[in-house]
Amino acid sequence: MAYNVETPIPSAATSLLELEQRVRDDLACLCYPPANWVVPTASDEQVHDVVVIGGGMCGLVASFALIGAGIQNIRIFDRSEEGLEGPWLTYARMETLRSPKQLTGPAYGMASLTFRAWHVAQFGNDAWAKLDKIPRPMWMEYLSWYRKVLDLPVENGVEVKAIQPEGAFMRLTITGKGARETSVLTRKVVMATGRDGMGHPSIPDFVGDLPEKYWAHSSDEIDFAALSGKRVVVVGVGASAVDNAAEALEAGAAEVRHLIRRKEMPCINKLMGIGSFGFTAAFPQLGDARRWQIMNYSLRTQTPAPRGSTMRVSRHPNAYFHFDAAVESVELDGDEIVIETSQGKSVRADFLILGTGFGVDPLARKELDGYADKILLWQDRFTPPESEENDQLGRFPYLADDFSFLEREPGQAPWLANIHSFNSGAAASLGKVSGDIPGISEGASWLVREIAAKLYSENFDQYWQRLLDYDTPELRGDEWTASPLPDSVAVNDRKQA
Template identity: 65%
Template sequence: MTMTPSLAGAGLDALNARVQYDLACLNIPPANWVPQQTLDNGQAVHDVVIIGGGQCGLVAAFALLSGGISNIRIFDRNPVGLEGPWLNYARMETLRSPKTLPGPSYGFASLTFRAWYEAQFGTQAWEALDKIPRPTWMAYLSWYREVLKLPVENNVKVEHVTPEGDLLRLELSGPGAPSETVLTRKLVMATGREGTGAPKIPTFVDSLPAHAWAHSADEIDFARLKDKRVAVIGVGASAVDNAAEALEHGAQEVRFLIRRKQMPLINKMMGIGSFGFTHGYASLPDEWRWRIMHYSFATQTPPPRGSTLRVSRHANAHFHFGCGINTMRMEDDEIVIETQQGVVRCDYLILGTGFEIDPLARTELAGYADRILLWRDRYQPPAELANDELGNFPYVERDFAFQEREPGEAPWLRNIHCFNYGATVSLGKVSGDIPGISEGASWLAGAIAANLYREDAELHWQRLEQYDSPELLGDEWEATPLPEHAGNV
């Protein structure tokens, strides 16, 4: 289904009206059906709290509201308009994903990026658009949040989550944080690429002062790199994007130090994306899921063609393959890097080393993250498929909930849902990447709804027994006695 042609170029007011009409036609949001819980001291208990107001947090919230679960809160640590990576550490010019993907639209044509873009710029502009510019995607997400009236609370960081019986208590900080702690029955960690870990920092930078290097996810003052020699570790998308920024800000030179011997050329996962893969991957046996993800990790994902050309058009950009790092040290203000091919000297180092999966690195889970079931606890691959990184991913079921490593030791983990990159090995790319996030949100909302209903079964039974709104008033018929020999001729 495509957007109604009359809305193309009609402006956001017309599109907003269409969205509201579509929601009204489907009775979204319906009335809340979850019984309200309150502590003896009067403190309210929320049904769901979502950490993260980026694209995954937004579509998760919409899915829950669409299912009649309205007692929710969404916390994001960033200011309004800076949720997610798009205007923070993401530095690509355009998204990798094709512009036609439905993304977080959750089955609504009027909520797609295309509808939003055409409403403002018209059909011809849409046809002329190649890839979606990164800031434009952030503008679309801001509109999505606004038109759906999603209750994101900004400048609120969740510091720690403490189990309290069947509930979870959240300790909050930041200028937007409420003064009291918050209680919730279910917690959704829509925390993005670093959602179950942290930036991967190799030990070889331990000898360098903090001002000499940065991870690609850090805030970097690229203007300060003018006329500087910059070394970039890695050649993934983030490494390439950060190198481009340095070059465009006047770096004297940028040298990629790349461990692998050649550039990966094919994004293998792009070749198998389908409705079947999205819904079928999660049901595969462990050995198949491990095999697929191991292959994806081993072949690696190449940086986008446009991003790579953005770098290579600079004559002072250099790609050095087979150039793994041995050691690093400082000599005065100069970084000296010993590589497998020789010595490289530079003024600044950028780590394009990605993120690692490590639940123990999450401060929110401090004190019990070691009780989370990981893939290495559940599955032992054959020697040729061994991979410590894959083994660190949490092993989650279709509801995205953490599971206990030792049954009975941390039952509250089932109330924390890993709706982020950490669920990838278990469920595929349905909790972070644009292609599958609406499907993932649907699974998440359905599972949370089922869990809440099951936990409240006694209350719902009482509602059933106590329901007394009559369908009939008694005046719709008149009782008559059966006459003798009724029906005889």
């Protein structure tokens, strides 16, 4: 294991099997899975009702919710190998999750599906009480178990290359060693594509002329062992920047210097202070000005790296935090990287790591080539007050209540209503309910309720005919005997008497 926790208790295997039986019993009590109610689509080629792109946390809980809603004609694609979905065992390099261990995450209202239930089944209540934060690899183990115990049909090694309209449907071009065909048709698409699912890694212009062997983004595969004895500069001080700095230091880097444009370290995770069910429920209804106000404030104050991650760096004497030191330019001097800063001082390094996060930009998504520019963005819909301008926030898609894209110009791309952005790109419109652990189940519930309503409305005539054709009797005719009314005159006579 890549983390240090108590070893499983001797009866852990039995306990985990007992938990899995409990999950199955709970699902049976909830009548899961219900019968599929969606009318089949008449077509020469099979048409799926929903295709979910992504088999990580967002894709798993969305798929569980779809099946639980009686929408079973679905496919789930993930480009990664099984067990490597999402960032947890790839470019995520923190030791533990930031989220408190008790959050229910993708459990979707089922106690037996929580991380706590899974952990206690293997390690016991005492170990749960001692656990501080969830080790990152352990979270991936939990998600793999979640997928297994729910029997979610994720197809690994399948990458969606393009999403194109075709009549009333969407055609997905797919590739990869797990692909059984070259394309599929579907009525709805759920892009459960995670942190970079509606954009791309943010790459500053200053590395434009720097050969790629001298730098990497924090989401790239990095050979940290090769950095032993090297001078490393990390741009930024967010969570990913700090985690990558720690990895370089632990691999034996000669020194690691953070170049930080801010004048001081961000220390408060502001959204933690207002997180509640009320906030989650109200955010989509707050109006454009208030939603922008909250998101802009959050982006500007920046979410700090966790305390443990930061101390993982600062405990090394060869780690340095340089504030008010924005990168102005980068160039090569032989094999040395020369970085000019806003302080007028230069820093020399052997390797540069960009902890610059991800940008939201639908135009960067290759799956949407040919019509991404028709997607309504926040900058098209809302003009912020002076001093609240934010180009980054302006590029977020302005979504409908069901996570679907809206058209920049009505009538130009009506098929956008069939693509649901259930990823970090939804944050500006609907809040953090489609990427982060705290609100993921609420987000899945909203998403699936709205998809179900669309599927039903689009085939209303067929459901109406089902109503008309339904002829299974509740009563057989032998449950009662008809009785004549008594004579009215006799009744009146008795009343007069």
